[in-house]
Structures are given as structure tokens and as C-alpha cells.
Amino acid sequence: MTELSRTIPRHDMSRPTRELGLEVIRSLSDPARAAAESLLAESLRDRWSHVQRVAATAGELADAVGLSQAERDLAVASAWLHDVGYAPALLRSLDSRCLGPTGFHPLDGAVYLYAEGWPDDLVGLVAHHSLADVEALHRGLEPELVQYPDRPGLVRDVLWVADLTSGPRGQRLTIDNAWPTWCCATAETIWSASAWW
Numbered sequence: 001m002t003e004l005s006r007t008i009p010r011h012d013m014s015r016p017t018r019e020l021g022l023e024v025i026r027s028l029s030d031p032a033r034a035a036a037e038s039l040l041a042e043s044l045r046d047r048w049s050h051v052q053r054v055a056a057t058a059g060e061l062a063d064a065v066g067l068s069q070a071e072r073d074l075a076v077a078s079a080w081l082h083d084v085g086y087a088p089a090l091l092r093s094l095d096s097r098c099l100g101p102t103g104f105h106p107l108d109g110a111v112y113l114y115a116e117g118w119p120d121d122l123v124g125l126v127a128h129h130s131l132a133d134v135e136a137l138h139r140g141l142e143p144e145l146v147q148y149p150d151r152p153g154l155v156r157d158v159l160w161v162a163d164l165t166s167g168p169r170g171q172r173l174t175i176d177n178a179w180p181t182w183c184c185a186t187a188e189t190i191w192s193a194s195a196w197w
């Protein structure tokens with residue numbers, strides 16, 4: 001076992017469930033925005049601009065594809081929080097609690113959000129966003145990442161498309177210049193449904 005793997009907490013499957021279920025999720029997006037702003041706005045201004053664009057785009061895409069209110073809330077909340085794993089304050093927090101960090105922002109974000117008690121659905125969206133599994137494989141972090149739930153579907157695809165079509169300083173991109181080798185058929189369906197684009 002490597003030093004790194006010893007420091008990364010494994011998902012505690014025996015803990016009391018926080019699987020809230022979409023039907024009982026209420027207003028995640030407002031506290032998610034506040035949490036993201038506190039972690040990113042001052043320390044990583046370009047990242048904060050990017051995250052604001054991702055959240056706005058996620059809301060627009062959610063409306064375009066007809067997500068339910070609860071699904072839309074989850075998609076937007078995950079958009080606000082998907083990149084908090086970059087935040088210096090978050091990394092210091094993980095370090096002080098002996099929870100890493102790994103330097104892999106989807107996993108660091110998920111570890112932090114899990115420790116802070118955010119719902120598992122949202123933590124899983126952050127952990128696996130935008131093909132994080134592929135990079136985790138290369139980094140040798142797949143065993144840690146798969147501890148968090150990955151649920152394919154429209155909510156996940158809304159987050160991924162919103163992220164991949166938002167530039168590093170918050171500029172809006174098109175799908176062609178965002179991800180030339182885009183291979184997610186469901187995401188292409190979302191793209192086609194987005195008449196506003």
C-alpha cells in the first residue's frame with residue numbers, strides 16, 4: 001500500500017445513510033453557491049468565474065431538457081461545487097484532518113464534501129465529473145474514486161456538458177471547441193435539445 005493510499009479515507013459504507021433521494025432534496029443550490037463562493041471567489045478568481053458560468057449553463061441546460069425541480073437543483077448545486085477541490089482552503093482543511101489531499105481535484109472535492117455531510121448524490125457527481133474516472137485511472141486513484149456513487153443520467157450529463165462548455169475564465173464555449181473528441185451520446189442529445197445555444 002502506498003503512502004498516498006493510506007492517507008485517503010475510504011467511503012464508509014457502514015455510516016448512516018445520507019442517500020437523500022431526489023424527491024426529498026431541497027434547495028441544495030443556494031448553500032452550494034455560498035460554499036463555493038467562500039472557497040473560490042477570493043483565492044481563485046478565474047476558477048470562480050468558470051464555476052459561475054458552469055452553474056448558469058447547468059440551469060439553462062436543465063430547463064432545456066426538462067429536468068424536474070429536484071433534479072435541476074441537484075445539477076446546479078453540483079455545478080457550483082464541482083471544482084472546489086482546487087481551493088487552497090479546502091486542501092489545507094483536508095491536510096489538517098489527515099484526509100489527503102491527493103492533488104486530484106474531483107477526488108479532493110468529493111472527500112471534503114463527504115466529510116462536510118453533503119448528500120451522496122451530489123458528492124458522487126463531483127467525484128466523477130467530466131470523465132474524472134479516466135484521469136483517476138492514470139493517477140492510480142481509481143480505487144478511491146469508485147468509493148463514491150456514479151449515476152449516469154441526465155443530471156450527470158447536464159453537469160458534464162456545462163463544465164466542458166465553460167472556459168477557464170468563464171467564457172462560453174461551443175461543444176466543438178470544448179471537447180473535440182466528445183463521445184457521450186447522451187450529452188450530444190442534451191446538446192441537440194438546447195435550442196438556445
Ligand SMILES: [Fe+2]
Pocket residue numbers: 050054082083163
Ligand atoms: Fe470545471
